Structures are given as structure tokens and as C-alpha cells.
Amino acid sequence: MTVTGEASGPRTGPATVAVAAQGVTKVYGTGDAAVHALRGVDVGFHTGAFTAIMGPSGSGKSTLMHCLAGLDTVTSGQVRIGDTEITGLSDNELTLLRRDRVGFVFQSFNLLPTLTAEQNIRLPLEIAGRQADQELLDRVIRTVGLRDRLGHRPAELSGGQQQRVAVARALATKPQVIFADEPTGNLDSRSGAEVLAFLRTSVRELGQTIVMVTHDPVAASYADRVVFLRDGLLVTEVLRPTAQTVLDTLMKLEA
Numbered sequence: 001m002t003v004t005g006e007a008s009g010p011r012t013g014p015a016t017v018a019v020a021a022q023g024v025t026k027v028y029g030t031g032d033a034a035v036h037a038l039r040g041v042d043v044g045f046h047t048g049a050f051t052a053i054m055g056p057s058g059s060g061k062s063t064l065m066h067c068l069a070g071l072d073t074v075t076s077g078q079v080r081i082g083d084t085e086i087t088g089l090s091d092n093e094l095t096l097l098r099r100d101r102v103g104f105v106f107q108s109f110n111l112l113p114t115l116t117a118e119q120n121i122r123l124p125l126e127i128a129g130r131q132a133d134q135e136l137l138d139r140v141i142r143t144v145g146l147r148d149r150l151g152h153r154p155a156e157l158s159g160g161q162q163q164r165v166a167v168a169r170a171l172a173t174k175p176q177v178i179f180a181d182e183p184t185g186n187l188d189s190r191s192g193a194e195v196l197a198f199l200r201t202s203v204r205e206l207g208q209t210i211v212m213v214t215h216d217p218v219a220a221s222y223a224d225r226v227v228f229l230r231d232g233l234l235v236t237e238v239l240r241p242t243a244q245t246v247l248d249t250l251m252k253l254e255a
């Protein structure tokens with residue numbers, strides 16, 4: 001499948017590809033029990049663009065995201081993050097790549113309960129022994145709109161606020177790409193909208209690249225582009241999606 005998504009964000013000039021998969025297959029199990037979760041996926045995600053991955057249940061969305069992020073190994077094919085082919089890396093190299101170049105946001109916010117919001121945001125930088133880019137950090141905290149909550153622990157924050165802290169934590173290391181797995185799955189629609197608006201802003205203002213798996217057509221409508229999986233294959237994509245065009249495409253796929 002060719003890459004037809006347009007990059008957005010502050011960059012100009014030709015779009016570069018932040019993450020690419022080529023001929024990726026993933027088989028779980030062997031023999032009669034083998035499950036072909038991915039059956040030859042070719043896809044590219046442009047730098048500074050917000051892309052959603054959708055598809056019916058069991059179509060391979062989580063498997064693809066895990067393979068793209070170096071959280072799982074592919075059976076065959078290649079994955080590149082920037083210029084690095086991650087499918088050839090050792091476990092140690094993958095750990096460093098995930099630490100230094102990839103950000104993650106999960107459905108369950110995964111904040112450390114004993115740390116304040118600000119300490120949670122700074123934690124990945126500290127683990128990596130990196131100096132914080134104070135200007136970026138200030139900007140992220142301003143954009144996240146939680147300045148007066150920075151001293152609060154996760155239990156003192158709403159679900160939406162906790163997820164915004166988790167997104168800020170992912171942004172603080174300036175990763176080449178953020179992978180978000182159902183980031184609004186545990187949130188009510190208003191909190192979900194706040195988190196999605198924040199993701200959108202981080203793409204527009206910070207040039208962040210985001211790849212998000214979601215079941216929700218409204219969440220997908222915040223993206224620049226939606227790619228659709230069915231039975232382990234990328235079957236179609238929608239540019240500048242609306243909730244309605246996403247829903248229509250999903251219904252056709254599930255028919």
C-alpha cells in the first residue's frame with residue numbers, strides 16, 4: 001500500500017517518514033494453533049502527523065502497534081523508526097530505542113501513584129539521565145493546562161487529568177514518535193475530548209508524530225489520517241477524517 005497521508009504540523013518541505021513497516025507478518029503459535037495476526041503490512045507514518053489505526057476486533061491493530069514500537073518481534077518483514085531498522089536490534093538495543101526515541105500512552109494511565117504530576121512527567125528524563133529541555137517542558141505543561149495541579153498525586157486528579165499527565169510525560173522526552181493505545185478508552189467523552197485536543201495540539205504546535213490505536217470514530221476524527229486493518233492486512237485509509245466517514249468505512253469493512 002502506498003503512503004498517501006499528508007503531513008501536517010509546523011514543518012514545511014517534503015514529508016519524511018517517522019515510522020515504516022514493510023511486508024510485516026506476525027504469526028502467534030505454530031501448526032494447527034497458528035494465528036496469522038499480520039499478513040504482510042506495508043505502511044508509513046509521516047513525521048509531524050497524527051495517524052489513527054482502526055479495524056474490527058481481532059484485525060491486528062494492537063499487534064501492529066506492538067511490532068511498530070519494538071514491544072513485540074515480527075515473524076517476517078521490516079520496521080524502521082527514523083533511519084533505524086528495529087527488526088534487527090538486540091533486546092538491549094530495543095530497550096534503549098524505546099527509552100530514548102519512543103513515547104507511550106496506554107489506556108490505563110500507568111502513572112506512579114507516589115509521585116506528583118510533575119515528578120511523573122520528569123521521570124523518563126531522569127531514568128535516561130537526560131537534562132530536561134526546560135523550554136519544551138514549560139510549553140508542554142502550559143499546553144496540558146495543569147500548571148496548578150503539578151504538585152498533585154495521580155489519585156488527586158481526574159481520569160482525564162491523569163491521562164493528560166501521561167501524554168505530557170510522553171512528550172517531555174521529545175520522542176520521534178508517540179504510540180497511543182486506546183488513550184481515551186477509560187475516559188468519559190468530555191475528558192476524552194480534552195485528551196484528544198491535547199494530542200492534536202502537540203502535533204500542530206510541537207510537530208509531534210503520533211500513531212494511535214482506537215475503536216472510537218470520534219477519537220479517530222482528531223487524526224490527520226486513519227488507516228484500516230482487516231484480517232491482518234491494511235485495506236484502506238481515510239485522509240482528513242470525520243467521525244461519519246470513519247464510521248461509514250468501518251461499517252463497510254465489517255459488512
Ligand SMILES: Nc1ncnc2c1ncn2[C@@H]1O[C@H](COP(=O)(O)OP(=O)(O)OP(=O)(O)O)[C@@H](O)[C@H]1O
Pocket residue numbers: 028029035036037055056057058059060061062063064
Ligand atoms: N499473544 C497472542 N497469542 C495468540 N494469539 C494472539 C495473541 N495476541 C493476539 N492474538 C490474536 O491475533 C489476532 C490479532 O489480535 P490483536 O489484539 O492485534 O487485534 P486487535 O485488532 O487489536 O483487536 P481488538 O480490537 O479486539 O483489541 C487475534 O486473532 C488475536 O486473537
